[in-house]
Amino acid sequence: MGNQRNHRKEEDGGGAVVVVSASSQHYEQIREQRMKENAERMHKLGLLNLSLKLKKTPRPQIKKISLPSIQPQRRSSRIMTLPSVDYGSKRPRAPHQQHSSSSKKKKELEIYIPEGTNPEVYTEEHEKLLGDCETAWELYVDGYDEDGERIYDPTKGEKCHQCRLITISQLTSCNKCELPQGQLCGDCLYTRYGENVREADFNPQWTCPCCREICNCNSCRRKNGWMPTGNIYNKVVKLGFKSVAHYLIKTRRSVESIEGSGAENIVAQEIPETTQDTTQKGPIRTRRALRS
Ligand SMILES: [Zn+2]
Protein backbone atom coordinates (compact mmCIF):
# COMPACT_ATOMS: atom_id res chain seq x y z
CA MET A 1 0.00 0.00 0.00
CA GLY A 2 1.88 3.09 -0.87
CA ASN A 3 3.82 4.81 -3.57
CA GLN A 4 3.29 2.09 -6.10
CA ARG A 5 -0.37 2.68 -6.11
CA ASN A 6 -0.13 6.40 -6.54
CA HIS A 7 0.38 6.17 -10.27
CA ARG A 8 -2.05 3.46 -11.03
CA LYS A 9 -4.93 3.75 -13.34
CA GLU A 10 -7.96 2.53 -11.63
CA GLU A 11 -11.53 2.11 -12.50
CA ASP A 12 -13.97 3.55 -10.14
CA GLY A 13 -17.31 2.02 -9.43
CA GLY A 14 -18.99 3.79 -12.33
CA GLY A 15 -16.56 2.46 -14.87
CA ALA A 16 -14.80 5.76 -15.51
CA VAL A 17 -11.05 5.69 -15.51
CA VAL A 18 -9.39 7.83 -12.94
CA VAL A 19 -5.78 8.72 -13.32
CA VAL A 20 -4.26 9.19 -9.97
CA SER A 21 -1.47 11.64 -9.58
CA ALA A 22 1.35 11.48 -7.15
CA SER A 23 0.26 14.56 -5.35
CA SER A 24 -1.69 12.09 -3.45
CA GLN A 25 -3.87 14.12 -1.25
CA HIS A 26 -6.54 14.01 -3.89
CA TYR A 27 -5.91 10.38 -4.44
CA GLU A 28 -6.19 9.60 -0.78
CA GLN A 29 -9.53 11.29 -0.67
CA ILE A 30 -10.85 9.29 -3.59
CA ARG A 31 -9.39 6.17 -2.16
CA GLU A 32 -10.92 6.73 1.20
CA GLN A 33 -14.27 7.40 -0.29
CA ARG A 34 -14.10 4.30 -2.44
CA MET A 35 -13.09 2.17 0.50
CA LYS A 36 -16.02 3.52 2.40
CA GLU A 37 -18.36 2.70 -0.47
CA ASN A 38 -16.91 -0.76 -0.82
CA ALA A 39 -17.24 -1.39 2.85
CA GLU A 40 -20.86 -0.39 2.72
CA ARG A 41 -21.49 -2.60 -0.28
CA MET A 42 -19.72 -5.53 1.35
CA HIS A 43 -21.61 -4.95 4.52
CA LYS A 44 -24.92 -5.08 2.67
CA LEU A 45 -23.89 -8.17 0.71
CA GLY A 46 -22.50 -9.84 3.77
CA LEU A 47 -25.62 -9.30 5.74
CA LEU A 48 -27.73 -10.40 2.80
CA ASN A 49 -25.70 -13.55 2.29
CA LEU A 50 -25.76 -14.32 5.93
CA SER A 51 -29.51 -14.02 6.17
CA LEU A 52 -29.88 -16.26 3.09
CA LYS A 53 -27.57 -18.81 4.61
CA LEU A 54 -29.44 -18.83 7.84
CA LYS A 55 -32.67 -19.49 6.02
CA LYS A 56 -31.47 -22.17 3.63
CA THR A 57 -28.54 -24.22 4.77
CA PRO A 58 -28.82 -25.97 8.10
CA ARG A 59 -25.16 -26.29 8.98
CA PRO A 60 -21.98 -27.00 7.09
CA GLN A 61 -21.71 -30.73 6.63
CA ILE A 62 -18.48 -31.72 8.27
CA LYS A 63 -17.44 -35.22 7.54
CA LYS A 64 -15.05 -36.56 10.05
CA ILE A 65 -12.65 -39.15 8.81
CA SER A 66 -10.59 -40.57 11.56
CA LEU A 67 -7.08 -41.08 10.40
CA PRO A 68 -4.65 -42.88 12.58
CA SER A 69 -2.58 -40.43 14.54
CA ILE A 70 0.54 -40.93 12.48
CA GLN A 71 1.40 -37.35 13.11
CA PRO A 72 0.53 -36.02 16.50
CA GLN A 73 -2.54 -33.94 16.05
CA ARG A 74 -3.78 -31.96 18.96
CA ARG A 75 -7.40 -32.02 19.69
CA SER A 76 -8.84 -29.32 21.79
CA SER A 77 -7.24 -28.72 25.11
CA ARG A 78 -10.69 -29.09 26.55
CA ILE A 79 -10.66 -32.80 25.77
CA MET A 80 -7.19 -33.24 27.14
CA THR A 81 -8.14 -31.89 30.49
CA LEU A 82 -11.21 -34.04 30.87
CA PRO A 83 -10.99 -36.83 33.40
CA SER A 84 -10.47 -40.22 31.87
CA VAL A 85 -13.63 -42.12 31.17
CA ASP A 86 -14.17 -45.41 29.49
CA TYR A 87 -14.97 -43.85 26.15
CA GLY A 88 -15.33 -47.12 24.35
CA SER A 89 -17.67 -46.42 21.51
CA LYS A 90 -18.84 -43.01 22.48
CA ARG A 91 -17.90 -40.15 20.32
CA PRO A 92 -19.58 -36.81 20.31
CA ARG A 93 -21.49 -36.47 17.08
CA ALA A 94 -23.62 -33.78 15.61
CA PRO A 95 -27.27 -34.64 15.07
CA HIS A 96 -27.16 -33.88 11.35
CA GLN A 97 -24.61 -36.66 10.88
CA GLN A 98 -27.01 -39.39 11.77
CA HIS A 99 -29.10 -39.34 8.65
CA SER A 100 -28.28 -41.97 6.09
CA SER A 101 -28.09 -45.59 7.11
CA SER A 102 -24.70 -46.09 5.49
CA SER A 103 -23.17 -43.24 7.40
CA LYS A 104 -24.86 -44.58 10.48
CA LYS A 105 -23.19 -47.90 9.87
CA LYS A 106 -19.87 -46.17 9.46
CA LYS A 107 -20.43 -44.30 12.68
CA GLU A 108 -21.14 -47.52 14.49
CA LEU A 109 -17.71 -48.73 13.45
CA GLU A 110 -15.96 -45.52 14.25
CA ILE A 111 -13.36 -45.89 16.93
CA TYR A 112 -12.47 -42.91 18.97
CA ILE A 113 -9.64 -42.96 21.42
CA PRO A 114 -8.94 -39.58 22.97
CA GLU A 115 -5.48 -38.26 22.29
CA GLY A 116 -3.01 -38.65 25.10
CA THR A 117 0.08 -36.65 25.90
CA ASN A 118 2.33 -38.65 23.56
CA PRO A 119 1.75 -39.65 19.96
CA GLU A 120 0.90 -43.31 19.61
CA VAL A 121 2.98 -44.74 16.81
CA TYR A 122 4.25 -48.20 16.08
CA THR A 123 6.95 -49.65 13.91
CA GLU A 124 7.33 -52.78 11.88
CA GLU A 125 9.02 -54.34 14.90
CA HIS A 126 5.84 -54.01 16.88
CA GLU A 127 3.89 -55.64 14.10
CA LYS A 128 6.29 -58.57 14.11
CA LEU A 129 5.64 -59.04 17.80
CA LEU A 130 1.91 -59.43 17.31
CA GLY A 131 0.73 -62.88 18.20
CA ASP A 132 -1.63 -65.31 16.61
CA CYS A 133 -3.49 -68.49 17.44
CA GLU A 134 -4.33 -71.75 15.75
CA THR A 135 -7.60 -72.28 17.51
CA ALA A 136 -10.11 -69.66 18.44
CA TRP A 137 -10.67 -69.03 22.11
CA GLU A 138 -14.25 -69.22 23.27
CA LEU A 139 -15.09 -66.04 25.10
CA TYR A 140 -17.12 -65.82 28.30
CA VAL A 141 -16.70 -69.46 29.27
CA ASP A 142 -13.49 -69.98 31.22
CA GLY A 143 -13.92 -68.57 34.71
CA TYR A 144 -17.66 -68.01 34.28
CA ASP A 145 -20.44 -69.82 36.08
CA GLU A 146 -23.41 -71.54 34.46
CA ASP A 147 -25.32 -68.30 34.33
CA GLY A 148 -22.53 -66.68 32.41
CA GLU A 149 -21.39 -64.65 35.38
CA ARG A 150 -17.72 -64.24 35.96
CA ILE A 151 -16.46 -65.98 39.04
CA TYR A 152 -14.49 -63.63 41.23
CA ASP A 153 -12.38 -65.26 43.85
CA PRO A 154 -10.18 -62.99 45.95
CA THR A 155 -8.66 -65.89 47.86
CA LYS A 156 -7.97 -68.55 45.27
CA GLY A 157 -8.16 -66.33 42.23
CA GLU A 158 -5.38 -64.48 40.50
CA LYS A 159 -5.28 -61.10 38.92
CA CYS A 160 -5.28 -60.57 35.18
CA HIS A 161 -2.83 -57.85 34.18
CA GLN A 162 -5.22 -56.60 31.53
CA CYS A 163 -8.68 -56.57 33.10
CA ARG A 164 -7.35 -56.50 36.68
CA LEU A 165 -10.03 -58.92 37.79
CA ILE A 166 -9.19 -61.57 40.33
CA THR A 167 -10.81 -64.67 38.96
CA ILE A 168 -10.25 -68.39 38.68
CA SER A 169 -9.77 -68.11 34.91
CA GLN A 170 -6.73 -69.72 33.39
CA LEU A 171 -3.94 -67.15 33.19
CA THR A 172 -0.83 -66.97 31.09
CA SER A 173 2.59 -66.85 32.63
CA CYS A 174 5.49 -65.14 30.95
CA ASN A 175 8.59 -67.18 30.24
CA LYS A 176 10.71 -64.06 30.23
CA CYS A 177 9.74 -61.79 33.11
CA GLU A 178 7.86 -64.35 35.20
CA LEU A 179 6.07 -61.40 36.77
CA PRO A 180 2.42 -60.75 37.53
CA GLN A 181 2.40 -58.49 34.46
CA GLY A 182 2.65 -61.68 32.42
CA GLN A 183 -0.64 -63.02 33.77
CA LEU A 184 -3.50 -62.53 31.40
CA CYS A 185 -6.84 -64.25 31.36
CA GLY A 186 -7.98 -66.10 28.24
CA ASP A 187 -10.59 -63.54 27.27
CA CYS A 188 -8.16 -60.65 27.51
CA LEU A 189 -5.39 -62.48 25.70
CA TYR A 190 -7.74 -63.32 22.85
CA THR A 191 -9.61 -60.05 22.46
CA ARG A 192 -6.68 -57.75 23.10
CA TYR A 193 -3.87 -59.74 21.40
CA GLY A 194 -5.47 -62.42 19.25
CA GLU A 195 -3.77 -65.24 21.14
CA ASN A 196 -5.06 -68.36 22.83
CA VAL A 197 -4.18 -68.86 26.49
CA ARG A 198 -3.90 -72.65 26.06
CA GLU A 199 -1.48 -72.29 23.19
CA ALA A 200 0.51 -69.72 25.14
CA ASP A 201 0.64 -72.16 28.03
CA PHE A 202 2.15 -74.84 25.82
CA ASN A 203 4.66 -72.52 24.22
CA PRO A 204 7.92 -72.31 26.19
CA GLN A 205 8.87 -69.25 24.16
CA TRP A 206 5.76 -67.30 25.00
CA THR A 207 6.37 -63.85 26.42
CA CYS A 208 3.79 -61.44 27.77
CA PRO A 209 2.60 -58.35 25.90
CA CYS A 210 4.48 -56.15 28.37
CA CYS A 211 7.77 -57.87 27.55
CA ARG A 212 6.97 -57.43 23.86
CA GLU A 213 6.14 -53.78 24.54
CA ILE A 214 2.75 -54.12 22.91
CA CYS A 215 0.61 -54.19 26.03
CA ASN A 216 -2.54 -52.18 25.56
CA CYS A 217 -3.92 -52.39 29.09
CA ASN A 218 -5.09 -49.11 30.58
CA SER A 219 -2.18 -48.84 32.95
CA CYS A 220 0.52 -49.50 30.34
CA ARG A 221 -1.14 -47.15 27.89
CA ARG A 222 -1.21 -44.41 30.49
CA LYS A 223 2.45 -44.98 31.23
CA ASN A 224 3.10 -44.40 27.55
CA GLY A 225 1.04 -41.22 27.60
CA TRP A 226 -1.89 -42.75 25.72
CA MET A 227 -5.52 -42.89 26.71
CA PRO A 228 -7.24 -46.22 27.35
CA THR A 229 -8.90 -47.72 24.31
CA GLY A 230 -12.15 -48.71 25.96
CA ASN A 231 -14.01 -51.79 24.84
CA ILE A 232 -13.39 -51.68 21.15
CA TYR A 233 -13.01 -55.40 20.47
CA ASN A 234 -16.32 -55.84 18.65
CA LYS A 235 -15.59 -52.89 16.44
CA VAL A 236 -12.08 -53.92 15.53
CA VAL A 237 -13.35 -57.37 14.61
CA LYS A 238 -15.99 -55.84 12.36
CA LEU A 239 -13.28 -53.72 10.80
CA GLY A 240 -11.38 -56.89 10.00
CA PHE A 241 -8.75 -56.94 12.72
CA LYS A 242 -7.95 -59.93 14.84
CA SER A 243 -7.57 -58.08 18.10
CA VAL A 244 -7.25 -54.66 19.64
CA ALA A 245 -3.46 -54.89 19.46
CA HIS A 246 -3.64 -55.75 15.76
CA TYR A 247 -5.91 -52.81 15.17
CA LEU A 248 -3.75 -50.33 17.08
CA ILE A 249 -0.43 -51.42 15.66
CA LYS A 250 -1.58 -51.72 12.07
CA THR A 251 -3.37 -48.40 11.99
CA ARG A 252 -0.83 -46.32 13.85
CA ARG A 253 2.39 -46.84 12.00
CA SER A 254 5.18 -44.34 12.21
CA VAL A 255 5.74 -42.31 9.08
CA GLU A 256 9.43 -43.23 8.94
CA SER A 257 8.80 -46.92 9.00
CA ILE A 258 6.29 -46.60 6.19
CA GLU A 259 8.58 -44.39 4.13
CA GLY A 260 11.50 -46.65 4.77
CA SER A 261 9.67 -49.52 3.22
CA GLY A 262 9.09 -47.61 0.03
CA ALA A 263 5.39 -47.80 0.59
CA GLU A 264 4.74 -44.08 0.85
CA ASN A 265 1.21 -42.88 0.79
CA ILE A 266 0.02 -46.16 2.14
CA VAL A 267 -1.45 -45.46 5.47
CA ALA A 268 -3.81 -47.91 6.98
CA GLN A 269 -7.04 -46.24 7.84
CA GLU A 270 -9.31 -46.94 10.67
CA ILE A 271 -12.07 -47.75 8.27
CA PRO A 272 -10.74 -50.09 5.62
CA GLU A 273 -12.34 -50.57 2.24
CA THR A 274 -14.44 -53.49 3.25
CA THR A 275 -16.54 -51.48 5.61
CA GLN A 276 -19.72 -52.28 3.72
CA ASP A 277 -19.06 -55.91 4.27
CA THR A 278 -19.16 -56.50 7.97
CA THR A 279 -18.31 -60.15 7.80
CA GLN A 280 -15.05 -60.95 9.44
CA LYS A 281 -12.11 -61.06 7.14
CA GLY A 282 -8.40 -61.04 7.57
CA PRO A 283 -6.59 -57.85 8.39
CA ILE A 284 -7.08 -55.35 5.63
CA ARG A 285 -4.38 -53.33 3.96
CA THR A 286 -1.52 -54.65 5.95
CA ARG A 287 1.81 -53.68 4.57
CA ARG A 288 2.73 -57.25 4.00
CA ALA A 289 -0.31 -57.75 1.88
CA LEU A 290 0.43 -54.66 -0.12
CA ARG A 291 3.97 -55.59 -0.81
CA SER A 292 3.29 -59.02 -2.16
ZN1 LIG B 1 -8.30 -60.30 31.83
Ligand SMILES: [Zn+2]
Ligand atom coordinates in the same frame (compact mmCIF):
# COMPACT_ATOMS: atom_id res chain seq x y z
ZN1 LIG C 1 6.76 -60.77 30.53
Ligand SMILES: [Zn+2]
Ligand atom coordinates in the same frame (compact mmCIF):
# COMPACT_ATOMS: atom_id res chain seq x y z
ZN1 LIG D 1 -0.19 -53.70 30.58
